[in-house]
Amino acid sequence: MSEAILDICSVSKRFGDNLANDDISLSLGKGEIVALLGENGAGKTTLMSILFGHYVPDSGKVLVEGRELPPGKPRAAIRAGIGMVHQHFSLAPNLTVLENVMAGTERLWHFRSGTGAARRKLRGICQRFGLTVEPDARVGDLSVGEQQRVEILKALYNDAHILVLDEPTAVLTNLEAERLFSTLKDMAREGLSLIFISHKLDEVMAAADRTVVLRGGRKVAERLARETNKAELAELMVGRKVARPVREPSTPGEVVLDVADVSVSIDGVERLKSIDFSLRAGEILGIIGVSGNGQTTLAHLLSGTVRRDKGELLLFGEPIGDLTVDDAVRAGIGRIPEDRNKEGAIGEMAIWENAVLERLPRFSRYGLVDRPSGQAFAGQIIEAFDVRGGRPTTRTRLLSGGNMQKLILGRNLIDRPRILLAGQPTRGLDEGAVAAVHERLLEARRAGTAVLLISEDLEEVMALADRIQAIVNGRLSPPIAAEGASATKLGLMMAGEWNEEHEVSHAI
């Protein structure tokens, strides 16, 4: 290995009773990509915040090229060449790329701004690392992937040679993520050193030279990529063997939901184009596709929050016209929204309020909310679905992503719904929580619930679904049985290639 450019030596940090970092050491070589792997709450972000000077460590120190960084000084970290790309971007959407990159680099009282020189420098960086972004484009007009590139450019513009990326793929589509990792590899070849934080095994295996695993604030292992595998990393990260469950064979029952020739437009754009599918009791129907192809609208249609332009919805054989949220809840459609923070829960409200909000008629009398029975209901969910980190009166925001998802699953599954709509149910969850969610979905299937699983994760769909349909640009492919599905075939379907005469002409 080449000489270490960054050394984190025995860093510890305590927040109240919680030892967030316990004697962690880590070194990074020139041109190396290190993945910092761990579940949510393992201490990854705390460690990187110490590196970047946001937190002062209780003990331990950080050395850059052998020189100690003064603790708690972000400016010193930047000057030493450390750049940070946060999960949530800190860009001004109304400024151009160039202006965003330059922000904070110039003295306030200089009369002239060195735009020309800055533009030349930025172009140089873009060329060197193959990061193509138009310097004069407005940041608000860029895609999320491009915005992330701007964040990276910002760090590079400040002459960073150590780059830290905090869960860089959390906001990206699969395609954008692949592009990002090839860029990161190019940057490492150019001599930059990179640390990226992740809890996704696939990308750690794909991109990192070396992986450092954190669990419960301690460093539990360090592995070279070529000497390890996903199963080992998963076990190290969670601390026990985790196996995602797989569906067992079964015979589905009668059709409970029939969607025939339905089209939906949002703000004048046709998001769903004459889709057809039917869903049977006791089966899981997987809808795969690259995000942005109409999944959100499909989920909204069945959640009762958008209206259809044409076509027919048949629920238990009865045409129902337009579905409203109340209809859906009353008919026993459990709904797991794809964005749990935005739609699934209201963070500032208590857990019990989030548990009863969508079924207030049941938990109220004469317009008064029945608080005791609502709280008891939340207590049952917490108990039955192992929601940790809160009582019924706790604010929901304080739950971790996995526990919030358990709460949402719980409030839908506790009443044994006849249909369960699961939109990206494991997005952003760590390995242990993913296995728990999968187990719940299969349990519902065993109990005879018809499950519609909308997901981007091929592996997830192949493990759980009985039948699979692909969604591409608002159109649904005909279903294929999961037995006959291979990753290659599904990949083709997601690209719009499916065998149906009248559909071929529409394929990309």
Add this chain to the structure above:
Amino acid sequence: MRFERREHRSLALVIATPVLAILCALALAGLLIAIAGAPVMEAYWRILVGAFGSRLSATETLTRASPLILTGLAAAVAFRARLWNIGAEGQFYLGAIAVAAASSHLFGGLPSPLQIPLLLVVGAAAGIVLLLVPLWLRLRFSVDEVVTTLLLNFVAVLFVSMLIDGPLKDPMGFGWPQSQPVADAAVLPKLFARSRLHVGLMIALVLAVAVHLVQSRTVFGMQSRAAGLNPAGAVFAGVPLGRTLVTVACVSGGLAGLAGAIEVMGVQGYVTTDLSPGYGYSGIVVAMLANLHPLGVVLAALFTAVMFVGADGMSRSMGIPSYIADVTVALSLISMLTGVFFTQYRIRR
């Protein structure tokens, strides 16, 4: 160093915040009093005496607080649901002029037990109408209600000014631009003889408790809170967003209109364009000081009334401009907002 969301807000912290904020504001205003060359403690003593020193001043303070409670509630209810009603001032005036017109032209002959409730409803209805217009614009065309409600204040005041110099002008008013007075049967009963304090205070207090119960106990309260905190989440949970906002607007506009009604029926008896010393705008400050809590609004309105009435007395006896009251109320708002920030976040390093 960074700001982090606090996980738990203890009750002590929530209660201590406004108290500390007001102390802080008084300390800062004290600096200004000192610069003006007056002894600070004595000035504050004079404010207290001015506000509570006699039966007259105490009842005067409460008289001032009554419409402030109502406009404060109007703002608090709307802001909770993220309906930015900045138009309480206009709704106040429209409620006032509607009451004057209805009493002098329609219901003047009715006996008090009939006429007073009827006029209160008329005043509230006028306020509601003025808020439903910008809400409709928002729901239909996504027009920002901050702008429309604010600008409608000027429209409403000019409209009132036109009416009291035209069709509703008091023929017995010696040519002054003032409306015809309300009928004698429409005057709100006084709480104490030889004071201006009227039953409007009781109405305001009862409504504060009622609003609190509605917000904390009812389906509507929960839904309007959800709509304010996270509209997308509320829609997903089946909250009828438009209908909830319309109801919120009816409560908010109604409270502001009612404030105008009790001020006409309880204090002045007729409408002029200086009927309100900015009750509508001060209501926003009161609501923020109370952290949008309906019962807190009562205390915040009382504090604001004390500052305004007390500062008048102080300025007379000590020669300090009574603007110090405005400064203190403004400073307490700033301290309160800062304080609320720190009850939600902590500094970590």
